[in-house]
Amino acid sequence: MKFFPGVLLLLLLQCSMHVQAQRNCGTTEYMQRLIKADPSINNSLNKTAALTTAVAGQHPAAKDIAFNDIINVPVVIHIMYNTADQNISLDQIQSQLIALNNDYSNLNADKINTPPVFAALAADTKIRFCLAQVDPQGRKTSGIVRKYSNRDAFSPDDAVKYSAQGGDDGWDCKRYLNIWVCNMGSRTLGYSSLPGGPSATDGVVISFDVFGTTGNVRSPFDKGRTATHEIGHWLGLKHIWGDAICGSDEVDDTPVQQYYNYGCPSFPHVSNCSPDGNGDMYMNFMDFTNDACMSLFTNGQKIRMRALFATGNVRNSFLTSFACDSTLASAGPLPPTDTIATVKQVIEVKVYPNPMQSSAVVEYLGALKSLSVKTINIYTVTGNKIYSATFNTAKTSVNVAGFAKGVYIFTVEEGTNRYTKKMIKE
Ligand SMILES: [Zn+2]
Structure with missing residues (x-):
């Protein structure tokens, strides 16, 4: 026992x-x-x-x-x-x-x-x-x-x-x-x-x-x-x-x-x-x-x-995907769903040519064709900012000859408006 x-x-x-x-x-x-x-x-x-x-x-x-x-x-x-x-x-x-x-x-x-x-x-x-x-x-x-x-x-x-x-x-x-x-x-x-x-x-x-x-x-x-x-x-x-x-x-x-x-x-x-x-x-x-x-x-x-x-x-x-990069979100608080289209119409920007070789042209059209100061930022796909400049003309050119081949994100901002475009460098 x-x-x-x-x-x-x-x-x-x-x-x-x-x-x-x-x-x-x-x-x-x-x-x-x-x-x-x-x-x-x-x-x-x-x-x-x-x-x-x-x-x-x-x-x-x-x-x-x-x-x-x-x-x-x-x-x-x-x-x-x-x-x-x-x-x-x-x-x-x-x-x-x-x-x-x-x-x-x-x-x-x-x-x-x-x-x-x-x-x-x-x-x-x-x-x-x-x-x-x-x-x-x-x-x-x-x-x-x-x-x-x-x-x-x-x-x-x-x-x-x-x-x-x-x-x-x-x-x-x-x-x-x-x-x-x-x-x-x-x-x-x-x-x-x-x-x-x-x-x-x-x-x-x-x-x-x-x-x-x-x-x-x-x-x-x-x-x-x-x-x-x-x-x-x-x-x-x-x-x-x-x-x-x-x-x-x-x-x-x-x-x-x-x-x-x-x-x-x-x-x-x-x-x-x-x-x-x-x-x-x-x-x-x-x-x-x-x-x-x-x-x-x-x-x-x-x-x-x-x-x-x-x-x-x-x-x-x-x-x-770029969705890790908060700077690529539309600015300001969430707009009500029915105003999104209006916000988009305000920003009319073209970036070309895409794909780009030695330079990219950023051109404002319509309502934003003003002399106000605009900022252009360029990011790598991993969110690193590699270029930033301001300008106050309707059109400008960015020298991208030194960029490695790949995808880049261009953002153009004027006040609280933001325009985003994916660009390919060849
Ligand atoms: Zn398992």
Whole structure:
């Protein structure tokens, strides 16, 4: 009888281990269901995956975008709430953006926990996320939509992505990453669409209680890694075990592993198909471990994610989204919808030729053909101002001979009026 308390303690310990929450990502099952309902989706997914593999193989010669240029991804957060808890605070939302940018920059403080042999493979993806500053109509926005829903929970069936089904319609997926935050109401922490899937449902869905690092977040998913992981899928990454026993994630520098890991293993965790004694890269963001035990994307994953932004691939349009740049929003407070057309008519500016070679002409027409002082600013696609000048004539010329080939944003301002034009330098 003496050993009895010890046995009880063991049983209790085992029970508590089983009760501890395990990560559950709904992406694989979600996509399988979509394909079953519409097999043609598979063609588009496979085509995108093949193009991505081809471009990644050409690295670093991906057209349009140098390997280490910053890619800015404007994000719109749709907060769908049924209770006050689910209507998470601005602090909680911002904490998620900070966590995302740290993780995708390899600036996460807990990277010191990555075993050195794997830390050597860790990458700054040079992909950054911002709350959208410009909405699809060109107006200023916070990048956050809050909406009450009479549904108390959503499942991975995409209802959250449709206003007509108690959710909220997505913004243009060619220019914005849509993130729906809602009560997932089950073990699933989140799920993502895959590149090449249907436009209307493109984006990721995350449960409100695993979104961000502060506020209504629950351990052990309280470091924002559910969003880091799901956006990894949105950027074309597979689970690190390749969703099969000893499967392939199509990334060269992530070791083959038998299956997923959960909780928090200790290094090394060797499985049947480990290539060497270092075992699984269980601390990769694309495994199923707890938030506190994840710490890196690899260089190979970076190449694969960035390949999606190459010419002809599905995220290429993000290079000219510009919605991270608040200076490109129409000036002043939101105009009532019925006055937008009037505001636009006031500003009549031409910039030409487009594409431009050595110079660009900026010409005022109509109401603005005055002698007042006007400012012209030119920005790179990443929002850096590279030129600024004022003038008070109706027409002026800007020397662009020294500009690198690529896309530029011209803004012309007079008082509170602003005109914006995308220009190509050849
Ligand atoms: Zn996943």
